[in-house]
Amino acid sequence: MADATGGFNIKPMDQFVVTPLFGGDVVHWYTPTNVTLWMFLTVASVAGLMLVATRGRAIIPGRGQSVAELAYGFIYKMVEDVAGKDAVRFFPYIMTLFMFILFANVLGLIPWAFTTTSHIAVTAVLALAVFLTVTALGFILHGASFLKLFWISSAPLPLRPVLAIIEIISYFVRPVSHSIRLAGAMMAGHAVAKVFAGFAGALGLASFIPIIAVTALYGLELLVALIQAYVFTILTCVYLKDALHPHH
Amino acid sequence: MEGELIQMGKFIGAGLACLGMGGAAIGVGHVAGNYLSGALRNPSAAAGQTAFLFIGIAFAEALGIFSFLVALLLMFAV
Numbered sequence: 380m381a382d383a384t385g386g387f388n389i390k391p392m393d394q395f396v397v398t399p400l401f402g403g404d405v406v407h408w409y410t411p412t413n414v415t416l417w418m419f420l421t422v423a424s425v426a427g428l429m430l431v432a433t434r435g436r437a438i439i440p441g442r443g444q445s446v447a448e449l450a451y452g453f454i455y456k457m458v459e460d461v462a463g464k465d466a467v468r469f470f471p472y473i474m475t476l477f478m479f480i481l482f483a484n485v486l487g488l489i490p491w492a493f494t495t496t497s498h499i500a501v502t503a504v505l506a507l508a509v510f511l512t513v514t515a516l517g518f519i520l521h522g523a524s525f526l527k528l529f530w531i532s533s534a535p536l537p538l539r540p541v542l543a544i545i546e547i548i549s550y551f552v553r554p555v556s557h558s559i560r561l562a563g564a565m566m567a568g569h570a571v572a573k574v575f576a577g578f579a580g581a582l583g584l585a586s587f588i589p590i591i592a593v594t595a596l597y598g599l600e601l602l603v604a605l606i607q608a609y610v611f612t613i614l615t616c617v618y619l620k621d622a623l624h625p626h627h
Numbered sequence: 628m629e630g631e632l633i634q635m636g637k638f639i640g641a642g643l644a645c646l647g648m649g650g651a652a653i654g655v656g657h658v659a660g661n662y663l664s665g666a667l668r669n670p671s672a673a674a675g676q677t678a679f680l681f682i683g684i685a686f687a688e689a690l691g692i693f694s695f696l697v698a699l700l701l702m703f704a705v
Contacts, residue, residue: 461678555696556689563695610685617682 389577391570395497414501417493421482429478450478454612461616466623472512473619476505477612484565484604488597496607497565499558506558509615517622528625557614564607568600637701644698651691658683 398404400411428450432443440448454474458466480496487494495501517525529546530539575596578589662680666673 457678461682552689556692559692559696560685560688563692567695606681610681613678613681614685 389574391573391577394493394569394573395566397498413493414495414498417486418483418495418501421479421486421495424482424486425478450474457613458616461613462620463623466616466619469619473612473615476509476615477608480505480561480611481605481608484608485601487565487569488600488604494565494569496561497569499562502558502562503554505561505611506554509557509618510554513618513622516619517625520623521625525622525625528621532626553618557611561607561611564603568596568603572596572600637705641698641701644694644701647694647697648691651688651694654687654690655684658687 397406397412397414399406400413400416403410406412428443428447432441433447435441435444437444451474454477455467455470458470458473462469483494483496483501486492487496517528521527529543529550531542531546532539534542572593575589575593579586579593582589658680662673662676662683666676
């Protein structure tokens, strides 16, 4: 990024820098960084909600167990509705994806926290895993007839080759849009919040206006964090449905 | 001088790529607006269609994301 040389100094992208936790500035693949820390906290909070809070297995659930049961029921119904009844065996994977992305997004909203899902490297791995799983699954279940996904038999015959090319392109673009949607939404939202926070420092007495704006933006960001986790999961279900039932 | 010209071109190109956001905005607004008008006509069917609302929004938004991707590529990769 170009250096900000204006009257005020806003560096909205500084919050996304990966830094080692214990000093030094060389990042190897094994170096514990702030990404490692916040990813660990994400996994720890998911485990805390889904394992510790439901440990009592009460018939009348407490607060923690209620939240865990709500999340479980919500995702279970979504898998059933969108991907079909026979997709339920992939429910653990989809539930894991949802809880991880949801907690990574929401924990990233804590001030001074690091949003792990704002990095395309993180979301690309999640999206590629979904893409490879779904493609392999399609070929394992249906063999070569999985390719009928690209041959739309309800379209007029002269149109089918053209549609096949479009379908193939859109199939391979899936992991790109799947990953960049999440990373882009997270990164853009946090950068906007930082820019508004920078206005508050520069405006002096009138700084209450950007503070109100940044408070409203924060609420919006919470909504975006939930919706992006939901969208990532529901698109996984849609892709899974294509692999299970490739016939249009 | 030539480096500055390339830099300038990158910035202009990345800025132009942001126009794609407008297209995504129209698409998302179209999906959400049509969902709302359908839901007001038949509120009892609305709850079952929210999944399709979000799928439609996600697909419309994907094209806006590609313009964001072009802007990123221009700024950092080219």
